[in-house]
Amino acid sequence: MSSEDRKLDVLRAIVEDFVSTNDPVGSRALSERHNLGVSPATIRNDMAALEEEGYIAQPHTSAGRVPTDKGYRLFVDRLSATKPLSGAERRAIQSFLAGAGDLDDMLRRTVRLLAQLTRQVAVVQYPTLTRSSVRHLEVVDVGPRRLMLVLITDTGRVEQRVLELPLAVCDDDVNELRRILNTHLQGRRLADAHAALIDLPDVVTPALRPVMTTIVAGLVEALVDQPEERVVTGGTANLTRSAMDFPNSLHPVLEALEEQVVLLRLIGEVDSSTVLVRIGGENPHEGLHSTSVVSVGYGAGDTALGGLGVVGPTRMDYAGNMTAVRAVARYVGQMLAGS
Numbered sequence: 001m002s003s004e005d006r007k008l009d010v011l012r013a014i015v016e017d018f019v020s021t022n023d024p025v026g027s028r029a030l031s032e033r034h035n036l037g038v039s040p041a042t043i044r045n046d047m048a049a050l051e052e053e054g055y056i057a058q059p060h061t062s063a064g065r066v067p068t069d070k071g072y073r074l075f076v077d078r079l080s081a082t083k084p085l086s087g088a089e090r091r092a093i094q095s096f097l098a099g100a101g102d103l104d105d106m107l108r109r110t111v112r113l114l115a116q117l118t119r120q121v122a123v124v125q126y127p128t129l130t131r132s133s134v135r136h137l138e139v140v141d142v143g144p145r146r147l148m149l150v151l152i153t154d155t156g157r158v159e160q161r162v163l164e165l166p167l168a169v170c171d172d173d174v175n176e177l178r179r180i181l182n183t184h185l186q187g188r189r190l191a192d193a194h195a196a197l198i199d200l201p202d203v204v205t206p207a208l209r210p211v212m213t214t215i216v217a218g219l220v221e222a223l224v225d226q227p228e229e230r231v232v233t234g235g236t237a238n239l240t241r242s243a244m245d246f247p248n249s250l251h252p253v254l255e256a257l258e259e260q261v262v263l264l265r266l267i268g269e270v271d272s273s274t275v276l277v278r279i280g281g282e283n284p285h286e287g288l289h290s291t292s293v294v295s296v297g298y299g300a301g302d303t304a305l306g307g308l309g310v311v312g313p314t315r316m317d318y319a320g321n322m323t324a325v326r327a328v329a330r331y332v333g334q335m336l337a338g339s
Contacts, residue, residue, distance in 0.1 A: 003046075008078060009036055010046045011055055015067050015075045019315055022244060024064020069280035072292070072314055076277050082323040089117075090327065097331050103127075103156035107232045110308065110332055115235025117324040120312035121257060123267050123295075126230040127155035127305040127336065130191040137185055139178040139215075144168060147177075147211075149218065153190070155305055155336050163218045166210045173208060177215065180204060194220060231263045238312070245290070245313030252287035257311065262288075267307035272297035272333065275322045280314050290314065294321045298329040298336070305336065 013034040017025045027047055031040040038046075047065055050056045055071035058064070067075065085093075096113055100106035107124050114122035132153035140148040145165040152158050169177070180203055184196050197220055201212045236257060239250055246253065256262050262285045270276050278293045292314045297304025308329055310321055 006036070006038065006042075007046045007050055008074070009034075010043060011050055011067070011071055012075060012078075014047075014050075014056055014065060015072065018066050019317055022315065024059055024066050026063045026065070029064075067315075069282075069314060072279045072318070073282075076279065076318050079319055079322075082319045082326070083317075085323060085327050093117075093327060093331050097328075097335055100335070103158070106156075106332070106335060108234075110328060111232050111234030114308065114310055114324065114328055115238060117328070118310045118312070118317075118321045119235075119238050119241065120310035120316065120321065121236050121238060122234045122308070122310050123257075123263050124232045124308040124332075125264065125268055125306035126232070127153065127157050127299075128229065128268070129153065129157065129159070131189070131299070131303065131305050132157060133187055133189045134185045134193065135187075137178070137181045139174050139181065141169065141171070141174050147174070147215070149215065151219075161218055163214055165214055169208070169211055173211070176204070177208065177212065180212075181215070229260070229264055229268070231260055231267070233257060233263070242313045242315070245315050248290075253291060253311075256285050256287035259285075266293050266311070267295040267309045270295050270297040270304060270307045270309075272299050272304045272329065275326050276309075277318065277322065292316055292318070294318070294325050296325050296329045298332040305333070308332065 010030065013030050013036065014025045017029065017033065027040050027044045030036065030043050036043060047056065050071070051058065051065060054068060055074060056065040057068050059066055093113060097106060097109055100109050107126065110124045111122040132155045134151065135154045136152045138150040140150065142148045142162060145168050146162060147165060148160055148162050150158065150160045180200065184200060184203070185193060188196060197216045200216050201209050204212045239253065243250060265284055275294060275296045280292065281289050283289060283291065283293060288311070290313065291311050293309055293311050295307055295309025297307050299305035309325055
């Protein structure tokens with residue numbers, strides 16, 4: 001075994017012990033707890049080299065060392081395998097999510113499940129509208145010169161808008177508008193819908209053209225140009241169990257978790273093929289520099305419809321959390337594909 005491989009084994013042992021105990025790790029403890037195959041003197045030398053290279057640090061005058069963000073980064077990058085879920089855990093995930101009544105219920109269940117599996121804060125993004133396709137467009141007369149548009153996507157997301165019309169319409173007009181909208185938009189990705197929308201006023205009779213123009217403008221503005229992005233969070237109370245990992249204050253972390261834009265940046269910029277781990281200062285928001293974020297996309301194939309992940313202290317079970325996040329994302333994608 002090369003000296004670099006041996007140092008990596010020492011770093012791995014330090015990370016595992018520190019995550020487990022939250023106590024600085026000394027060379028004697030490593031020698032007693034781990035079969036590293038070298039003498040305590042060699043372990044001390046390797047620890048000194050790791051400290052000099054910035055992978056571990058001495059938090060106070062005790063002999064123990066703790067991993068730095070750089071050390072966690074190397075540990076995560078060199079993870080040979082994540083922890084496999086047991087068959088019982090996989091069945092429990094599938095059964096819990098399969099019991100959802102609709103998209104909102106499934107995402108609420110997802111954050112509860114992730115928070116329970118990882119004991120971290122769970123964050124799940126609603127399926128992104130621009131990556132979704134139109135399943136159905138319902139048109140409902142809700143009053144004099146007013147229509148409600150209800151858009152149902154293939155991911156189960158439902159969006160509705162009430163439009164003020166330039167003229168009154170009858171039931172036959174509403175039926176005709178519904179037929180034309182679904183004929184031209186059903187099955188089309190919302191990201192590509194703009195091209196189909198702009199031609200719709202020319203498809204209807206001249207009498208309905210002003211109404212269709214209003215509908216198209218409403219759809220373009222509300223559902224294509226400015227899609228509303230939302231996230232669901234759960235398990236924030238788990239942070240209090242790790243209060244010792246935030247010696248300065250939890251407030252910056254809690255404030256960051258209240259910002260939808262921050263959360264979307266954390267979990268919305270991922271694909272469904274790779275689990276992304278951001279550690280400490282790698283997070284774009286300063287309030288999260290004391291945390292790590294494990295995230296991945298969910299959806300069919302490599303196309304992510306949205307992202308999900310967990311936020312917690314840098315002292316976390318990376319292998320276990322990466323496994324849980326990947327597994328839950330896979331089941332969410334399967335549920336949406338079958339919806």
